[in-house]
Amino acid sequence: MPSTIGYKRVSSYGQNEVRQLDGLTFDKIFTDKASGKDTQRPQLQALLEYVREGDTVTIHSLDRLGRNLLDLQGLVGQLTEKGITVHFVKENMTFKPGGQDSMSTLLFSIMGAFAQFERDLIRERQAEGIAQAKKRGVYKGRKPKLTASQVTELRELAAQGVKKPELAQRFGVSRKTVYEYLREVVPANSG
Template sequence: MLVGYARVSTTDQSLNIQIASLIAAGCEKVFSEKLSGTTSNRPQLQTAMEFVREGDVLLVMRLDRFARSNRDLHNMLHQLVAKGVGFRCIEQAGIDTTTSLGKLMLGVLGSVAEFETDLRRERQREGIDAAKAKGAYKGGKARIDPARVRAMLSEGMRPGEVAKALGCSRMTVHRASA
């Protein structure tokens, strides 16, 4: 049985193209979700991994829809192999764990994908550091007024009570009062 998995990163993106492609490729069952790939808790992926049985093949559009790091990729593939389940990508036709060449391609492309993620993270960090140096990046907007927190604490309120009143965590209260 071919089982599909589709994922987009944000709720405003559409799963329609991926789902249609998976069905056209012969998937009898498709699991889908709208969550970041870096999120380790992807319930539909976990359900798909539990659903597949020996002889099945898990099919995705692209490798980046399935895993973001080599470690995650190999951990999930290890789970599939242990169950006797194959893995294929539609748009990266060389990736097919049911063949030796496909396994090689998977390793190479997985490494390239992880490399690209690392480069993107480095560029983002460089951009943030440059903006901070220019004084243009000051972090997110303050959600809690530290003076108000200190005033509430000085009136005798406990940190938990202040947190509840302001709709934040106790740790935020402690940081704002320091």
């Protein structure tokens, strides 16, 4: 029996996804709290594995599925090729298996391009703000994930043979962060 599936996405944990798909009922809902810059989102990947032919996936708007036109086109194509219907509530657009009419394809491409354009503008404004803050001497950059004493402890434990995944878990950081701290060259004391 076909399922109705909802997909929600907000960019950060501080944002609330409640308004998305409000009042609609689904058999299952997948919610990501991650950027839409690419498709590497845990709940999106889980949705792609979960859906079956005949299912319908409903998303609040195009920009909730992705902020990159190629990703949007790829995801909708991937789903419809599997026999899944994709519906965007805000744009009132539905894509069904077996191809689309030319007007739907055109509108989808235009709206997807606007979502990508909006993301590019956000990044551009952010870069301008950082550049101005640096000129004024008020930009400090991102706060370090670990204190100096934690970095020393992390390096000592690594030297003792503690595995990277265990270090990441112990210090509450990603493995990538562990590798970055282990790669950093510590400046020699000049004194």
